[in-house]
Amino acid sequence: MKATGHCISIHILTLIVFLKCLTVSAGEGLDRRSAEAQSPAGEQRLQFMLSLYRRCADRTGRPRQPRRLGSNTVRLVRPSSSPPVSTPAADPWHTHSVDYELKILPKEKLLKVAFVHLRAPSLRHQPISCDIAVTSRGPAGETSWGGRVVFRAEEQWTEMDITPHVLERTADRLSLAIQYRCVQESPQSSRRRRTRELSSERAQLREPALLLYLDDKGKTDWQNLHGPEPVSPPHSRKARQVGSIGSDIPNYLQKNSVVRNQCKLHPYRVTFRDLGWEHWIIAPYKYNPHYCKGDCPRILHYGYNSPNHAIVQNFINELANNDVPPPACVPYKYKPISVLMMEKNGSIVYKEYEDMIAESCTCR
Incomplete structure (x- = not known):
């Protein structure tokens, strides 16, 4: 018993x-x-x-x-967004206006923030690369930054580190305008590659999710914390x-x-x-x-x-x-x-x- x-x-x-x-x-x-x-x-x-x-x-x-x-802890925050901004079919820029709820619990420490860029199935089997322009709207005004992401032929998503732009935030919500301009890469020979600019209708990159890397113990060096046990003398x-x-x-x-x-x-x-x-x-x-x-x-x-x-x-x-x-x-x-x-x-x-x-x- x-x-x-x-x-x-x-x-x-x-x-x-x-x-x-x-x-x-x-x-x-x-x-x-x-x-x-x-x-x-x-x-x-x-x-x-x-x-x-x-x-x-x-x-x-x-x-x-x-x-x-x-x-x-890794938390994926889905965006709440308005419909994509309507642009002419020939316009290479594709725009999303998105809001994210930055849910950080009291014991959690935010270590890293990343976009998870997602692409729709229309060009799933084609390698593409995209220039990104981001505008952040907040109480202190607007700030802008940019970057570039590359999708291999079979990739559905890719991460982009944006920690320096988000880590010092003061609000619980993050409001962004995100623009994509993508090109399709077509290998012609072993010596050179040709690119073709894609219209916003064809690129169809979805609004990105936000990835929060968090720690609720203040310990992040897993190698030292959970390495093999030392051999006893x-x-x-x-x-x-x-x-x-x-x-x-x-x-x-x-x-x-x-x-x-x-x-x-x-x-x-x-x-x-x-x-x-x-x-x-x-x-x-x-x-x-x-x-x-x-x-x-x-x-x-x-x-x-x-x-x-x-x-x-x-x-x-x-x-x-x-x-x-x-x-x-x-x-x-x-x-x-x-x-x-x-x-x-x-x-x-x-x-x-x-x-x-x-x-x-x-x-x-």
């Missing part, structure tokens, strides 16, 4: 972690996700975030190593025993401690459909948090990584007062998982949650 109780407690804590961080209604999530995928641009934005997720996480949701994003195991009270108790380590139902790690696979969260959690489909279950032995050797308190508590339960419970079988180390989800306002978020998969067990 005790082990079962601990198992239930672990699952409850796991659910609480998600519920605190992801407080949205499943019904609302269903409406948001279906609405986002109804439009071609919405489907394209969703596919972009799925592509980002697959680059950063494996099929089980575990972040790939090394982590290359430099942040633990030969004397480290002996040093750990010397630091344990068990090594000073007469004959402690020599006594027999036979446990049939030994404390250990067990798998437990659950789908987010089982939890009623499939309408707003896009990926992963399955999650294996693992759990720890079993009896803790009377002799807690170094393999359990148990604190001195657990060793003493074992003896108190056995020799002094059995109302004091013996140590419990609980997780010792954890691994993170990556989640792709839909927010209430329609933004799609990639987020890495720490301490979500139990990796080993201990008695404490």
Whole structure:
């Protein structure tokens, strides 16, 4: 019963972690996700975030190593825009007027901002390059900047870093006028390439999404934080025993401690459909948090990584007062998982949650 109780407690804590961080209604999530995928641009934005997720996480949701994003959260903000400005068919400039809601939560730090330029299927199989002119409208007046993006033949999207133009913003909304002028590149020979200017009707670059790279812990150097564990020197195991009270108790380590139902790690696979969260959690489909279950032995050797308190508590339960419970079988180390989800306002978020998969067990 005790082990079962601990198992239930672990699952409850796991659910609480998600519920605190992801407080949205499943019904609302269903409406948001279906609405986002109804439009071609919405489907394209969703596919972009799925592509980002697959680059950063494996099929089980575990972040790939090394982590290359430099942040633990990426939020794709869809634009709210007016219809494209009508221009003559021969005009090479194609204009979008867009607004973005810069949703930054209190604990999040904005590290990088990028446009995700999307192109419509009309020239999907042709390489094109586009000059971009952007005008930002705000309380301090207008500012302008420009750039250039290139689409290879099969590319549906491309990123453009605009951090210097956005990072020092003061408002919660970003209003922009974005102009594209694109040319189609046609290889003629190995020595030269010919370009052909495209009219705004043919270019049809969609209004870009905004990509916010955020960190909610103030730590971005994933290489140092999550690199391989250092190899222990030969004397480290002996040093750990010397630091344990068990090594000073007469004959402690020599006594027999036979446990049939030994404390250990067990798998437990659950789908987010089982939890009623499939309408707003896009990926992963399955999650294996693992759990720890079993009896803790009377002799807690170094393999359990148990604190001195657990060793003493074992003896108190056995020799002094059995109302004091013996140590419990609980997780010792954890691994993170990556989640792709839909927010209430329609933004799609990639987020890495720490301490979500139990990796080993201990008695404490």
